Amino acid sequence: MTVPVVDLRSDTLTRPTREMRAAMVDAEVGDDVYGEDPTVAALEARVAALLGHEAALFMPTGSMANQVGLRLHAGPGQEVITDHLAHVLRAELGAAAAFSGITTRSWVADRGLLDVDTALAVMVPDGGAYQVSTACVVVENTHNFGGGTVQPLADLRRLREATAAVGVGVHLDGARLWNAHVASGVALADYGACADTVSVCLSKGLGAPVGSLLVADATRIGQARVWRKRLGGGMRQVGMLAAAGLYALDHHLDRLADDHARARRAAEAVALVAPGVVDPATVETNILVLDAAAAGRTGAELATAAAEGGVLGYPMGPRHTRFVWHLDVDDELTDRATDVLADLLRRRGA
Numbered sequence: 121m122t123v124p125v126v127d128l129r130s131d132t133l134t135r136p137t138r139e140m141r142a143a144m145v146d147a148e149v150g151d152d153v154y155g156e157d158p159t160v161a162a163l164e165a166r167v168a169a170l171l172g173h174e175a176a177l178f179m180p181t182g183s184m185a186n187q188v189g190l191r192l193h194a195g196p197g198q199e200v201i202t203d204h205l206a207h208v209l210r211a212e213l214g215a216a217a218a219f220s221g222i223t224t225r226s227w228v229a230d231r232g233l234l235d236v237d238t239a240l241a242v243m244v245p246d247g248g249a250y251q252v253s254t255a256c257v258v259v260e261n262t263h264n265f266g267g268g269t270v271q272p273l274a275d276l277r278r279l280r281e282a283t284a285a286v287g288v289g290v291h292l293d294g295a296r297l298w299n300a301h302v303a304s305g306v307a308l309a310d311y312g313a314c315a316d317t318v319s320v321c322l323s324k325g326l327g328a329p330v331g332s333l334l335v336a337d338a339t340r341i342g343q344a345r346v347w348r349k350r351l352g353g354g355m356r357q358v359g360m361l362a363a364a365g366l367y368a369l370d371h372h373l374d375r376l377a378d379d380h381a382r383a384r385r386a387a388e389a390v391a392l393v394a395p396g397v398v399d400p401a402t403v404e405t406n407i408l409v410l411d412a413a414a415a416g417r418t419g420a421e422l423a424t425a426a427a428e429g430g431v432l433g434y435p436m437g438p439r440h441t442r443f444v445w446h447l448d449v450d451d452e453l454t455d456r457a458t459d460v461l462a463d464l465l466r467r468r469g470a
């Protein structure tokens with residue numbers, strides 16, 4: 121009997137369910153570059169309303185949603201600031217510089233947690249003719265490389281107030297805002313109110329095969345439509361993809377709580393045999409980051425050893441390995457993965 125591999129490299133790995141595929145096949149479509157795809161329009165209206173903004177724009181990827189969002193705040197020679205683990209800095213291949221001439225600065229943030237005082241200290245609202253002016257602060261919620269960290273609403277609100285007072289924008293990278301909402305119980309619109317522009321992804325925990333949205337006021341979304349086309353992201357009969365997103369919102373949002381519970385359960389089991397490797401209290405959503413170095417391994421070594429046991433994770437720098445729960449990992453697979461990880465770390469620690 122072959123034992124199934126438990127693939128926890130990312131929540132982007134989910135495959136569309138049979139029901140989602142059926143919804144896609146039946147979708148009404150039109151040419152979305154002409155603004156004529158009714159299913160895309162329905163998805164955009166729904167997501168804008170959920171986040172309490174005027175409008176939304178369907179995007180092929182979260183990276184494009186982020187980068188168009190940043191472009192609406194900043195142009196060549198202006199800067200965007202965020203924490204050192206932010207996806208827009210670490211994993212979008214320098215797009216802000218390459219496409220928009222934007223410079224960036226960052227600060228070190230424990231688990232990617234928003235540190236409002238430091239953000240405000242780093243921010244230069246009006247650098248005049250000498251210093252680069254900050255156009256925008258980026259906040260990631262949940263924070264991916266931080267370990268699925270949920271940003272406290274009070275901090276988001278304080279940042280929003282302080283930046284608005286000096287004319288600096290806020291972009292929320294909400295690729296996993298759904299997870300933050302389910303974990304914290306904070307309404308999506310309350311998160312939405314803390315930013316001028318928000319990106320959300322359908323292709324992560326929600327399980328759609330592709331698709332993200334940029335959300336903002338109607339004027340900004342009009343500008344975003346131009347930038348999307350300029351970057352080659354104008355799409356045609358993509359109502360089929362939007363239908364997957366609508367299906368995901370109907371059927372896969374609440375179940376994110378299951379992913380969170382499974383990640384936490386795995387963290388608790390690992391902490392029991394190797395307490396320094398993870399603090400289960402920090403596992404708030406679907407992402408488990410293990411401190412492999414605390415067990416005498418590098419992040420890559422732990423990923424390799426886990427893979428030999430049939431559990432795939434993602435090495436995140438020299439000391440950490442990330443494991444992400446999602447739609448395709450049930451309780452049984454969670455138990456298997458947990459046993460493999462606990463066994464590896466116990467043996468090493470013993």
Ligand SMILES: Cc1ncc(COP(=O)(O)O)c(C=O)c1O
Pocket residue numbers: 132180181182183184186207208260262263264293295296321323332
């Ligand atoms: C926090 C965050 N933002 C943005 C993205 C980019 O999404 P995409 O892979 O669709 O470009 C990701 C992808 O993992 C992410 O984790």
